[in-house]
Amino acid sequence: MQEILLQLEQVTVKLGAQKILDNIDLTIHPGEHWAVTGQSGSGKTVLAHTLAGRHFFSGHIHTSFDAPETFHHSIVVVEQQHRFKDLTNRSDFYYQQRFNSFDAEQTATVAQELSNYITPANEAAAAQWISLLQINSLMEEPLIQLSNGENKRLQLTIALLQEPRLLVLDNPFVGLDVDGRQILHQILGKISTTGITLLLITTPDQLSPCITHVATLEKGVLMNAVPAAQYKAPEPETIALPVSSATLQSITGVADADFMTAIKMVDVTIQYEGKYILQHIDWQVNRGERWSVSGANGAGKSTLLSLITGDNPQAYANEIYLFDRRRGSGESIWDIKKKTGYVSPEMHLYFDYTATCFQAIASGLFDTIGLFRILTAEQEALVYQWISLMQLDAKTHHGLSRLSAGEQRLALLARALIKHPALLILDEPCQGLDAAHTQLFRQLVDAICAHSPTTLVYVSHYRSEIPACVDKFLHLEKGKATITA
Template sequence: MKENSLIYINNCRVQDLHGTKIPSLDWEMRAGEAWLVIGPNGGGKADFLRALAGEKQILANDSTGDYSSLFKNSVEIVSLERAASLIQEERDLDESEYINKIDEGRTGRRFICEVLGGPDAKHRHLPLPAIAERLETLPEVKLCGVEKILDRGLKFMSTGEIRRTLLCRALLSGKKLLILSDPFAGLDAQSRTILLEFFATIVGKQKNSASNDPRTTIILGMERYHEIPDTITNVLEFADGKISFCGTKAEYEKLISEREAEKSKSREKERNEFISELKKIQSETEVLQNQNAVSDANESLVKMSNVNVGWDDHRVLVDFNWEVKRGEHWLIRGPNGSGKTTLLELITGDNHQVFCNDVWIYGRKRGTGETIWDIKKNLGIVSYRWHVEYRMVGGTDLESVIISGFKDSIGLYEQKTDVEIQAARLWLKLGGFEGREHENFGSLSYGEQRAILILRAAVKSPKVLILDEPCHGLDENYRQKILDLIETVAETGTTTILHVTHDPSEALPCEKHILELKPKETPMYQIIARTDAS
């Protein structure tokens, strides 16, 4: 270990049970530095961060290789993957069918207390430690802005709320190194402000410390160079399984500017080529798509009247009225926890309170004999929770994931036909996955998985395409491809888009209708006709 080094890596590699992920690695983090780790999906960034967290191995390439870290096993990673695993844990522990009521599961208070001497998840019925009664007074809880959701079940939290709870737990865990992987994805403006203040506070202490034994150090991981805290000093970039840049933030910003100037020259040409290829694929795979008659322009696809949804004393949707007609593409927005995901789950059938409300899908009232397959055969879905469901299916290759989009299944349980295989490979090529059809879905980075699931949702040209933060975890290249894909699908006239996003830059020109949820207001929503200035 070199003097003033917190982490020192020389002539090493990163590997796991599947083989070498990064063949050559040289990097040093010194006291007082605040690092951003960035890079495209599948480029090595995620492997590197997971290696620092102890989830993959860092091994010397030969006798000259060296890896040393002052943090050793005192590392905690907060990521989209960790949040997905947490939701999966809650589903595995759910006892609703045994207790004849909704099992709230672990609350935020109980989950946080697991690192403060409280019982673990498997013993969640045991009493909490004394500190549980005063969590609200802890500066870490206030810093993460979770005081008001401590007694809410994890499974009832929004994605942003879950991740802030994970952050609070990590901060209270006493771990010396916190790795925050894409922490701003899907957060509303208030949550982003809270996180930026948190980052500035912790990193400020980190940078002002001359000690090489800091109390808490943060490494930030991002998919794209967007909303980077001012406190970052250095950038490490990965691409194609190797380091593609290592230097100061100022040097990286200069490089980014040069790259963007070069890319802008070819952007329109690449976009037109992508759209042309997409339309060609849609035409060639028409036999596998849902055939939606387009004659009735006024067809009501979704209609909700005086809908009320909630649990205990928490009301999510109150006296809610909304109708979606064919060809009306909607942008849905609102703060974390305002009910956006709940609203979409009423449409998909994943929220059982749909049956005690006046909800109509494709002109038929829910609860009048239709099956879930009657609903989903005309739906394409991409959401965080849907992503979690697919991660739970083991051993599925990319070809099968795409084909499952034609079958409306999670995983593939039927024999593939030659036509389906050909169609799947065309879509994979469009998404930049040519030649990777037999790779396991679970081996992909989170961003690559999200890109595959968006392709899967679009293949059958569904009546309604539900997109809940579709660009979560996507790098700039994939993000732009996906936005072009959504816009082109909307132009076909066969598919109506319902799009949730917190990022104004992801709002598409076709989305002329805005549904804005406003919790604790009366009414709790507003419908807006969108203009270019909206």
């Protein structure tokens, strides 16, 4: 009989009254490396956290490497997002901190973070992992200023220093550019040869070559588990906009569009400690234009957007105009945010997870991280319309922490759209969404732009995610811009 590394028998997990995993049976043998796919909300992340001992479950989990009571100590999960603490042991960061030099100084460096996991016993192995994952050049970088690709490599290094028998990676390719994804595929291939078993939660189009088997979850049920050579990716589901054109127009009309130029940058240059992030950027976005902003991880996209959203203090040292008015001429950050709808991976990371889905969406009406006001009947009805549009009806009063990453992103997208913003800035908006909801969101953005003079700035590493309405392009490379308009 073939040896078993890990076996799940009739594993069921409930969160509150909701059944998330339903009688899961899965067997992993030594030498196998698995991928788990499924739509947003299918239970993939809950499965990962259950293996790591974070959820109570019924049924049985057996392993060859430890007792049933302690096996989870040998299973490490690499999360989609890296949450860390600063030098005062606080983890309640806010988005603007990454652009403030003082706050960066209060954040641990990569070397300081790794020192928590390196011991005399694993020092030699640590040196090998640090070299393999290309961490040496990052040692003095503050954690808060790492790019997505750098952050992912650091997460992997920390996980490997814990000497896992099973390494679970939750959507590891999310937020990585083309080169970053290719590098990660290569790294996973090397890890797979070291005796560590890999389990990837990923999409059908991001199966690493080292994966030997694929399992599919659907609404908490394991639908199939087959060798990778036999796996056939499902046809993407098509989701039509669940409202009429007239209804959509009534809830997405643009307010406060009394300007001609949404964004104007004149010879904008940003640097930190002598390192240039943006160099001599000249860019103008007129009212009603739809732009794509692209570039590799670390090219300067987040810094560029931070100058627009009012989150970067270096905006005052440059010639930047927002809504026909120069920054620093007396406007407040709230004057900017009132006209701007914004969502990004960083906002997702730093958002208040104690808020319910309803509260998170409603907070967009007031540009706050949390709901601190009583809604009018009209505002409440508008929130419910957006909840329905994003197909989150069943999660209306669930805390964000109980939603899947994809459902959380849908809620934050609704938050960005609910106040009819004149300027819509969408930074990797489909990150964490399955193919069907990505297609739904592209339809929604195209419909909004068709019905209103919304000005759009859209950032994505995936050309296929960019809405059809986009016809102007800015590409960043090492902080320099190439514009096609």
